[in-house]
Amino acid sequence: MSASEQPQFSEARKAEIASLVSRYPGARSALLPVLHMAQEDFGYLSMDVQKLVAETLGVRLMAVREVVTFYTMFREQPCGKYLMEVCTNASCMLNGANELVAHMCDRLGIRVGETTPDGMFTVTEVECAGACGGAPVVQVNNVYHEKATPESMDALIEKARAEGGAA
Amino acid sequence: MTIPSDPKQVKAICFANIHVPDMRKLEVARAHGAYEFLPTVLNEFDSSRIIDEVKTAGIRGRGGAGFPTGLKWSFVPRSTGKPTYLMCNADEGEPGTFKDRDIMRFDPHLLIEGMIMAGFALDVHDAYIYIRGEFLHEANILNEAIAEAYAANLLGENILGTGFSMHLTVHRGAGAYICGEETALIESVEGKPGRPRFKPPFPAVEGFYRCPTVVNNVETLSTIPAILKHGGDWHAQIGQPNNTGMKIFSVSGQVNKPGNYEVPLGTPLKTLIEDYCGGLQHGSVPKAIIPGGSSSPWLMAEHYEIPLTFDELAKAGSMLGSGAIIVMDETADVVAVARRLAHFYAHESCGQCTPCREGTGWLERIMMRVEAGQGRPDDIQVLSDAATHMAGRTICALADGAAAPILSLLKHFPEEVRARLVESAA
Numbered sequence A: 001m002s003a004s005e006q007p008q009f010s011e012a013r014k015a016e017i018a019s020l021v022s023r024y025p026g027a028r029s030a031l032l033p034v035l036h037m038a039q040e041d042f043g044y045l046s047m048d049v050q051k052l053v054a055e056t057l058g059v060r061l062m063a064v065r066e067v068v069t070f071y072t073m074f075r076e077q078p079c080g081k082y083l084m085e086v087c088t089n090a091s092c093m094l095n096g097a098n099e100l101v102a103h104m105c106d107r108l109g110i111r112v113g114e115t116t117p118d119g120m121f122t123v124t125e126v127e128c129a130g131a132c133g134g135a136p137v138v139q140v141n142n143v144y145h146e147k148a149t150p151e152s153m154d155a156l157i158e159k160a161r162a163e164g165g166a167a
Numbered sequence B: 001m002t003i004p005s006d007p008k009q010v011k012a013i014c015f016a017n018i019h020v021p022d023m024r025k026l027e028v029a030r031a032h033g034a035y036e037f038l039p040t041v042l043n044e045f046d047s048s049r050i051i052d053e054v055k056t057a058g059i060r061g062r063g064g065a066g067f068p069t070g071l072k073w074s075f076v077p078r079s080t081g082k083p084t085y086l087m088c089n090a091d092e093g094e095p096g097t098f099k100d101r102d103i104m105r106f107d108p109h110l111l112i113e114g115m116i117m118a119g120f121a122l123d124v125h126d127a128y129i130y131i132r133g134e135f136l137h138e139a140n141i142l143n144e145a146i147a148e149a150y151a152a153n154l155l156g157e158n159i160l161g162t163g164f165s166m167h168l169t170v171h172r173g174a175g176a177y178i179c180g181e182e183t184a185l186i187e188s189v190e191g192k193p194g195r196p197r198f199k200p201p202f203p204a205v206e207g208f209y210r211c212p213t214v215v216n217n218v219e220t221l222s223t224i225p226a227i228l229k230h231g232g233d234w235h236a237q238i239g240q241p242n243n244t245g246m247k248i249f250s251v252s253g254q255v256n257k258p259g260n261y262e263v264p265l266g267t268p269l270k271t272l273i274e275d276y277c278g279g280l281q282h283g284s285v286p287k288a289i290i291p292g293g294s295s296s297p298w299l300m301a302e303h304y305e306i307p308l309t310f311d312e313l314a315k316a317g318s319m320l321g322s323g324a325i326i327v328m329d330e331t332a333d334v335v336a337v338a339r340r341l342a343h344f345y346a347h348e349s350c351g352q353c354t355p356c357r358e359g360t361g362w363l364e365r366i367m368m369r370v371e372a373g374q375g376r377p378d379d380i381q382v383l384s385d386a387a388t389h390m391a392g393r394t395i396c397a398l399a400d401g402a403a404a405p406i407l408s409l410l411k412h413f414p415e416e417v418r419a420r421l422v423e424s425a426a
């Protein structure tokens, strides 16, 4: 997408959104699901994408902004190709999550919240992922990795580098 | 596994078929009894009979508050001319809780069947499952199961030719603990930030788009098929009086076999930890136990044998909550745990009530310096005042949840806190 071009939903997406809207008493109810779709399609929720969502659902831009800024999963900035979210809440902490995060950051040469210069990896700390029986838990692009270890995360990073190499 | 009709023989309700391979597929679920009793309910039961059975069953909500489900359903006003909505609370955000996820990913049809029955009882035509955004995999499984249920006319128009119609939609949240609170959940499904509403009016009377709305937890709704099939009396004989049924406990922290265990209410805490969870990682006596999710006051070793019921935990000054047990053994840094929880609540406060927005921030900032060994001489007093003053003074219970770990730490481990204060210089 070039700078001058406005983002657009595909025809398939538009149809999906229309059917989704019909499931609620009001179109605004589809806001969170449509923002998830937009984030999936465009990578992050730029102001242009937020405007697109507002127009698509017929809600004010302010209403969209308010939701985007309230919910942690919505991103207004791009992140690495691999978003690694480490839970450091109580159960994960009691099972080595802090040491794990430190190891991952060390290995990637970044601090928590940063992205590697090649745009490959972002490491963040998140709140309880709801999988405490598998502590410590790391979500990588929304896939849960339970009982994560420094070794398992190293392996994952290596594999990602081998696969996604050209970045 | 079919659930035995002798209540004494019951080993599991929600997890009865959780280990069956491919149970998420309709065909497999049906081979294990899913939807078998549904036609009987739709054809032979009416609303008041269902609500009566659920009342007799004595089931109390599994989402945290332990409110009697049948009673909640009976509050829904009829013939208001407005639609009634059903919302399944699958937000599962309370730290330590991970049970609903297993029901949804391993036996989604159990939840769907429970929702159809609840929907029928409450004359609901549009029902939603509000699932936390991070559970993308589970949302996909639910959507596949729902599609299969629609194709088999178990959902949609004129279900199984009975004239009852109900639609079911999975609605993903987006990373906000507060949306587990039922009125914040409703706001969220209305496409707004999750800011809790004043109660009353309670959602059962005025909820989604100001219409009557029942919000129930995944585990609560998943027990409905067994209750209706075997009867409320049957369910009332499982567990303890006023604390009936089986309960899934999510056990995590410093135990050897963390996981979800479904046991009768009344099972002693120690039995759960020693016999099911393989005991503590270090030592034989827990240092502290969070019994009902991070918002519940901590229990000490003296309570190790407490029977796990809503009433016993309340008597001990804590709560059963969502049944999420976080175990700290003798090696745990309790100050660090309390600091981490303070961070959680500060991050998750929606910010609309001043005592919570300010209080959670204070607690976190003070706990950070205490953890770092830089606490000030009066920090114990400040923590205690701040925590005491925020609890009970806000629209929702998040502030109470934030206060609980801090007050527990101060009460049970004052010496560990004191050891991290810088001695008064002046």
Ligand SMILES: Cc1cc2nc3c(=O)[nH]c(=O)nc-3n(C[C@H](O)[C@H](O)[C@H](O)COP(=O)(O)O)c2cc1C
Residues within 6 Å of the ligand: B060, B061, B062, B063, B064, B065, B066, B067, B069, B089, B090, B091, B092, B093, B094, B177, B178, B179, B180, B181, B182, B183, B215, B216, B217, B218, B220, B221, B396, B397, B398
């Ligand atoms: C801050 C806060 C978070 C909550 N989170 C959840 C949750 O994640 N899941 C849940 O079922 N209930 C949660 N609850 C409780 C709900 O408000 C509500 O009581 C429950 O969904 C009712 O269902 P039940 O009666 O079947 O338990 C939360 C409450 C509060 C105050």
